[in-house]
Amino acid sequence: MTSDGVEASWSAPDSDPPAHRCGFELLPEDLDLGERYDDLDEWRGLWDTASCCREVWEDGRCRWHADAEPEVLREAVAERDERVQNLDGVVLRDVELDDGVSFAGCRLRGATFENVTAREADFADCDLSFAQFRDAYLSFAQFPDADLYEAQFPDADLYEAQFPNADLSFAQFPNADLQDAQFPNADLQDAQFPDADLQDAQFPTAYLSFAQFPDADLQDAQFPTAYLPGAQFPDAYLPGAQFPDADLRRAQFPDADLRRAQFPDANLSSAKFRDANLTRTQFRDANLTRTQFHGTDVRFSKFTNVELSKVKFIESKLLEKKIH
Numbered sequence: 001m002t003s004d005g006v007e008a009s010w011s012a013p014d015s016d017p018p019a020h021r022c023g024f025e026l027l028p029e030d031l032d033l034g035e036r037y038d039d040l041d042e043w044r045g046l047w048d049t050a051s052c053c054r055e056v057w058e059d060g061r062c063r064w065h066a067d068a069e070p071e072v073l074r075e076a077v078a079e080r081d082e083r084v085q086n087l088d089g090v091v092l093r094d095v096e097l098d099d100g101v102s103f104a105g106c107r108l109r110g111a112t113f114e115n116v117t118a119r120e121a122d123f124a125d126c127d128l129s130f131a132q133f134r135d136a137y138l139s140f141a142q143f144p145d146a147d148l149y150e151a152q153f154p155d156a157d158l159y160e161a162q163f164p165n166a167d168l169s170f171a172q173f174p175n176a177d178l179q180d181a182q183f184p185n186a187d188l189q190d191a192q193f194p195d196a197d198l199q200d201a202q203f204p205t206a207y208l209s210f211a212q213f214p215d216a217d218l219q220d221a222q223f224p225t226a227y228l229p230g231a232q233f234p235d236a237y238l239p240g241a242q243f244p245d246a247d248l249r250r251a252q253f254p255d256a257d258l259r260r261a262q263f264p265d266a267n268l269s270s271a272k273f274r275d276a277n278l279t280r281t282q283f284r285d286a287n288l289t290r291t292q293f294h295g296t297d298v299r300f301s302k303f304t305n306v307e308l309s310k311v312k313f314i315e316s317k318l319l320e321k322k323i324h
């Protein structure tokens with residue numbers, strides 16, 4: 001029988017752990033923050049760290065911190081009670097967890113979930129800042145109100161995952177499968193989605209300033225009333241994507257495929273569509289002040305009720321009769 005409750009498992013960071021106890025403490029270098037925090041007392045005060053008092057499993061660490069074998073980890077997860085726990089810096093690798101496993105409310109800063117299978121997992125209200133989810137299988141997982149600041153999801157399967165109200169600023173999703181994922185009201189400032197599959201993903205009222213989507217597949221993705229100033233979509237695939245009422249000031253879509261995309265009531269002032277494919281794209285009631293369309297294909301596009309006097313269509317393919 002284990003006892004992984006916060007009180008039983010952690011002690012003050014500057015106290016020596018009892019014999020046969022783990023002693024792991026989350027340190028700046030664990031999060032690549034060594035240059036930002038050279039004063040350990042300041043770090044401990046700001047980050048409220050603690051020293052792990054769980055029993056040693058091997059190499060002086062407990063099961064959670066020893067980079068243990070999958071079957072050991074599976075047992076540790078199965079045996080933990082579901083009280084809110086401090087699981088900072090835990091290392092889970094190559095383990096298959098039960099569908100719907102819950103870590104709700106846990107502190108998981110800098111945790112590793114590499115090649116972990118946790119379909120329908122519940123990460124509600126978790127602090128997962130700086131967590132790593134490389135090659136993780138997390139389809140249908142739930143991350144409501146989670147803190148995922150600078151979390152990384154390379155090659156992760158997040159099909160139909162949900163991130164309502166989550167903080168995903170500076171998070172990275174290279175080559176992740178995010179089909180049908182939902183990000184309502186999420187903070188995705190400076191998040192990066194290179195080569196990600198975001199077909200049918202939804203970003204209602206999400207905060208996406210300076211987010212980057214290079215080579216991402218965003219077919220039929222939806223961004224209603226999303227905040228996207230300075231967002232970048234180089235070479236992105238966006239047929240049928242919808243941006244109603246979105247704020248896209250200074251956004252950039254170089255070489256993007258935006259066929260049949262819709263921008264009703266969107267603010268596209270100073271946005272750039274260099275060499276983009278905009279055939280059959282709709283810009284009804286959009287703000288196109290100083291928007292640049294250099295080298296674009298805008299044949300059969302609709303610019304209904306749009307002030308076009310300041311729009312630049314240099315070297316664009318136009319069908320004049322359709323632009324009015």
Ligand SMILES: [Zn+2]
Pocket residue numbers: 022023024052053054061062063064065
């Ligand atoms: Zn430990």
